[in-house]
Amino acid sequence: MVELGKYAGVVLAAYGVSLLLLAGLVGLTLWQGARTRRALDAQERRMAQDG
């Protein structure tokens, strides 16, 4: 395990919060993408059925 010495809290907090923010951004991007795609597919299906 890496030795961080007296600054362990600072370094771990920097990595923890940054990785959390990055994960949140990726998660939000994927979720918004999937939701929009589903809505567009449903709309196109409905319009194709209605002619």
Next chain:
Amino acid sequence: MSIWEYANPKRFMQTSGHVLPWVSGLAVLSLATGLVWGFFFTPEDYKQGSTVKIIYLHVPAAMLAINIWAMMLVTSLVWLIRRHHVSALAAKAAAPIGLTMTLIALFTGAIWGQPMWGTWWAWDPRLTAFLILFLFYLGYLALWEAIDNPDTAADLTAVLCLVGSVFAVLSRYAVNFWNQGLHQGATLSLDKEENIADVFYIPLLISIAGFVLGFVALLLLRTRTEIRARRLKALQARERMA
């Protein structure tokens, strides 16, 4: 073939669909390599101790925060001059990524500054310009949400982007302009004497590559979503008219 062909949404969707898996894979690989190398396999700095490991997050995030705004400036200008919708949607898609990068740069800077400078925050030229850039990102996103007509929103946000570019430039060059404040000058330099030691430099370069590739992957994903959302709105409007 002209670059303007990618302004066609259908063409953009086709090409980005092919490129996206490769860029995403390379981004994960280089980001993991850079951060794991930097965190686990680099020594402590003789002055800064283990806090030097924050560099692998702080520098790439700060570089991207400024350069994403620059990219938004270019795509906004393309929108204003040539009226290509994909470019306006790409600027909109990039803003949340830029906001997150600015937040990471501000947070890691504050948490790094406390043990090194003895304070979380100072009204230093570079720090202040970065805070204003963060507020511009927030304002830019709020403006997109506040206006119903997408073309009007694209026009007004493009103008806001032009104004905010002053602070993006200041964030980068504030240290050189005022030559004062707590923040150091550029971390990376072509001058070997001024550049950081190789032991930190190589994993930092890999981490920067990971952040840049991650940005490109997220930008493509988000722009594809914006194009789909625009088509959805158009179809809903057509249905209402029928």
